Amino acid sequence: MNWLLVILGAMVGAPLRYVTDRAVQLRHDTVFPWGTLVVNVTGSLVLGLLTGAAAAGHASPHLQLLIGAGLCGALTTYSTFSYETLRLTETGAGLYAAVNVVASVAAGLGAAFAGVSCAEALWP
Template sequence: MPVLMVFLGGMIGAPVRFLTDRFVQSRHDGVFPWGTFAINVSGAFILGAVGAGVAHHHLGANVSLLLGTGFCGGLTTFSTFSFETVRLMEDGSLAEAGLNVVGSLAFGLGAAALGFALVGWL
C-alpha cells in the first residue's frame, strides 16, 4: 500500500507541475524561471502543512505518503531548479541566478514554516 500511495501522489503531482509551470511562465517575459520558483515554494508550503498534520493531528501514514512523498515529490523539482540556475549563469544572468538560489531557499523555508505553523495552529 505505501508504494501505491507514493505512485498515485506522484502521478498527480508531476502533471500539476508541468501545467503550473507552463501557466506561470507564460505570464512572464523575463529570463527568471517563475514557474519553477512558484512550484517549489508551493510544494514547500504543502509539505510543511503535511508535516504539521503528522506531528500535531495524527495524519495517517498513507495520507502522508500520498501528499508528502508522492504529490510533493512529483510536484517539486530540484533538478529543474538546478538546471535553470546553471542556464541563467551560462547566459550571463548572474543576478537572476543568484536571486533564484537565495529566493528559492528563503521563500521555500518560509513557506514550509508557514504551512507547518498554520496547520499546527488549526
C-alpha cells in the same frame, strides 16, 4: 500498498508541476524561472502543512506517503531549479541566478515554516 500511494500522488503532482510551470512562465516575459519557483514554494507550503498535521496526529502515514512523498515529491523539483540556475549563469544572467537561489531557498523555507504554523493553529 505504500508504493501505490506514492505513485498515485506522483500521478497528480508531476502533471500539476508541468501545467503550473507553463502557465506561470507564459505570464512573465523574462528569463527568470518563475514557474519553478512557484511550484517549489507551493510544494514546501503543502509539505509544511502536512508535517505539522502529522506532528499533531492528524495525518496518517498513508496520507503522508500520498501527499508528502508522492504529490509533493513530484510537484517540487530540485533538479529543474539547479538546471535553470546553471543555465542563467551560462547565458550571462548571473544576477538572476543569484536571485533564484536566494529567493528559492528563503521562500521555500518560509513556506514550510508557514505550513507548520498553519497546522499548529488548526490542530493545537
